[in-house]
Amino acid sequence: MSQVTLYSFPTANGVPVSIFLEELGTPYTTVTMSIMDKDIGKVHNQVKSPWFLEKNPNGRIPTVTVDGFNVFETSAILLYLAAEFDKEHKFSFHPIENPKEYSEVLQWLFFTVWIPLAVQPACHPFKKYLNSTVALDPCKVKQLISFDSHRRKLPVALTSTSTSSPYAQNRYLSEVKRLYSVLESRLSQHKWLAGGKYTVADIKTHGWVRGAPKMLDIDLAAEYPSLKDWLDRIEARPAVQKGLNVPAVDIEKAIAELTADADKSK
Numbered sequence: 001m002s003q004v005t006l007y008s009f010p011t012a013n014g015v016p017v018s019i020f021l022e023e024l025g026t027p028y029t030t031v032t033m034s035i036m037d038k039d040i041g042k043v044h045n046q047v048k049s050p051w052f053l054e055k056n057p058n059g060r061i062p063t064v065t066v067d068g069f070n071v072f073e074t075s076a077i078l079l080y081l082a083a084e085f086d087k088e089h090k091f092s093f094h095p096i097e098n099p100k101e102y103s104e105v106l107q108w109l110f111f112t113v114w115i116p117l118a119v120q121p122a123c124h125p126f127k128k129y130l131n132s133t134v135a136l137d138p139c140k141v142k143q144l145i146s147f148d149s150h151r152r153k154l155p156v157a158l159t160s161t162s163t164s165s166p167y168a169q170n171r172y173l174s175e176v177k178r179l180y181s182v183l184e185s186r187l188s189q190h191k192w193l194a195g196g197k198y199t200v201a202d203i204k205t206h207g208w209v210r211g212a213p214k215m216l217d218i219d220l221a222a223e224y225p226s227l228k229d230w231l232d233r234i235e236a237r238p239a240v241q242k243g244l245n246v247p248a249v250d251i252e253k254a255i256a257e258l259t260a261d262a263d264k265s266k
Contacts (some may be wrong), residue, residue, distance in 0.1 A: 002084070005026035008051065008062040008247060012116070012207040017062045019243030020078055020203050024085045033061050033248040036257055064148050066111050074207075075109045078200040091199050101195035108193045108201035113177055115208040173216060180224050183209070187226040191233075198234075206234045 006021065006028050008014040021028050031045060039046040046052070047059045056063040056072035063072045064081070072078045082092035093101040183205070186193060194201040209231060213220050222230040234240055 001027065003065075005031060005065045006062060007031045007033050007055065007064070009033050010244065010247065010249060011035070011061065013060070013206075013213065014062045015244050015246070016074055016150050016204045016207045017064065017077050017081070018246035019240050020091070020200060022239035022243040022246075022255055023091060023203070023237075024081065026081070026085050028064075030247045032249065035061060035129075038257075040177070045080070052216060075112070075200075078109070082200055091197075091203070093195055093199070104194035105199050105201045107158075107258075109204055112208055113198070113207050115205075116174075176212065176216060177218070178222075178224075180209075180218070180227060183230075183260070184224040184227045187230045190224075202230070202234060206231065206240070225238060 004021070004026060006017060008018060008030065009032065010018075018030075033052070034043045034046040034047070036043075040048045041237060044051075045051075047056075047061060052063070053059055054066060055070040058071070058072060062074060062077060063070060064077050065071075066080070066084060071077045079092075082089075086092045095102045109196075180237075183193075190196065192198050192202055193205060209227065214217070220231065
């Protein structure tokens, strides 16, 4: 049996991998990583630690090791795990036997790259217009986007964006809504994003869709009903609920630490 180790933290980037491992039923061990800047050089399991950089040169979560082979970047991990453990192609497609469906999966995996660029203004050219009084840097908001927003609403400090530039604020929101409209259009005609079945494309996209509506005050049911139905179908899966809590962390403590981390970096 393969030895699989997941190095992660429950963010929008991290949970797709834990969810997929749960869907596969593949045994794995978890190492909880710190993504806090304050822990650099102080905490062994910090993503910038030398030992971890040997596994992931980019110093980010998630990362998996399968029998000593390291894989980083969420989409790359999902594709590798599918090749290794989804032999019956329950959540993927064979690139040779089903090239069109396989291509659809890749297309939607690549599409998800645009979602965080719109959601977190820190990656946007208008970053300089952000209100300097915001308690938590938008880059830190990204790290909390996948926490269970159905059980608790994130603090106002985490959901606030700039009030000093309506243009920049509207620009971010307009792009998020444009991306959601793309997903809505697809899902209004197809139950799943690619190949007519639930795949790694859905798993990856879900991570970035589930938290942003609460942060940005978007009513999915009213504005994007097909997207909302798709999200609900995914959230109802037992493996998804398990994967969302891997690794197990104290959410309130994490929010407090991320807020403090951002305040110190000002």
